[in-house]
Amino acid sequence: MTVIVIRAFIFYILLTLMMKLMGKRQIGEMQMSELVTTVLLSELAVLPVTDTDIPLLHGLMPLLMISSIEVVVSFISRKSKKFRVLLNGNPITLYENGKFIEQNLTSARVSSEDVEAQVRINGYRDMKKVDLVILERTGKMSVIPKSDPMPNQSGD
Amino acid sequence: MRNLIISCILLAFIVGFTAISSYNVCRICDEMISLVDAGEIGKAYEIWQGSADYISFFVRDAEIDVVTAEFEGAHKSFSLEDGEREAACIALRDAINEIRHFEQPSFRSVF
Numbered sequence: 001m002t003v004i005v006i007r008a009f010i011f012y013i014l015l016t017l018m019m020k021l022m023g024k025r026q027i028g029e030m031q032m033s034e035l036v037t038t039v040l041l042s043e044l045a046v047l048p049v050t051d052t053d054i055p056l057l058h059g060l061m062p063l064l065m066i067s068s069i070e071v072v073v074s075f076i077s078r079k080s081k082k083f084r085v086l087l088n089g090n091p092i093t094l095y096e097n098g099k100f101i102e103q104n105l106t107s108a109r110v111s112s113e114d115v116e117a118q119v120r121i122n123g124y125r126d127m128k129k130v131d132l133v134i135l136e137r138t139g140k141m142s143v144i145p146k147s148d149p150m151p152n153q154s155g156d
Numbered sequence: 157m158r159n160l161i162i163s164c165i166l167l168a169f170i171v172g173f174t175a176i177s178s179y180n181v182c183r184i185c186d187e188m189i190s191l192v193d194a195g196e197i198g199k200a201y202e203i204w205q206g207s208a209d210y211i212s213f214f215v216r217d218a219e220i221d222v223v224t225a226e227f228e229g230a231h232k233s234f235s236l237e238d239g240e241r242e243a244a245c246i247a248l249r250d251a252i253n254e255i256r257h258f259e260q261p262s263f264r265s266v267f
Contacts, residue, residue: 021159021162021163022159052217053216053217053218054216055212055213055214055215055216055217056213057213057214058214061170061173061174064166064170065166065167065170067163068162068163068164068166068167068170069163069167071159071160071162071163072160072163072164072167075160
């Protein structure tokens with residue numbers, strides 16, 4: 001039991017340091033590669049902590065390696081637009097000029113109802129007031145209104 | 157930029173450390189296998205005793221235990237008939253080879 005506690009402590013320290021190295025971002029703001037890295041890191045840390053039969057290095061080395069690769073990859077993607085597009089894709093326009101763009105909805109695997117829901121979340125009653133809906137690289141939808149720059153808040 | 161430099165240093169360290177440790181484990185295993193083949197189980201066991209702790213940094217405990225058990229089996233078999241002794245040595249050789257295959261990068265070990 002003591003071994004598990006010590007291992008958990010080591011991995012906590014290491015994961016915190018690695019997350020700091022990768023930068024501060026919330027899950028909703030993560031790029032695809034960052035999300036993959038975060039999921040992988042958490043999985044990698046669990047096994048050697050609970051299974052003492054596994055050498056500590058089997059957890060430590062992949063953990064260090066994946067987070068280091070992530071930093072290098074994010075540096076390259078910041079410098080090269082081609083690489084950035086290859087890794088994280090481009091923003092996709094889902095709604096424009098009063099019409100849903102079916103081809104883009106299919107490729108993004110998003111339904112028109114999802115878009116409408118996101119529009120309502122942003123404070124617009126219906127699609128008539130919306131000029132453009134764009135699915136950003138982070139997975140969030142940007143809703144751009146037609147003329148009114150500020151979204152209608154609830155109650156008016 | 158500082159994070160990038162730290163990451164590059166870490167990557168270089170990981171690659172270097174992994175390569176050196178894998179090479180060392182393979183070298184120890186090769187040495188033990190050649191001693192077992194030559195029938196010098198005692199010398200091979202001495203090497204094993206000296207390096208088991210080091211190897212346990214890289215290999216699962218279960219595999220370490222198997223090799224230790226096979227060494228004991230091979231040691232006991234010296235009072236037995238030739239056939240049984242040979243079988244015990246083959247089992248010991250296989251157990252050491254298992255660790256070697258795990259550490260040596262190959263198509264089989266990767267996939």
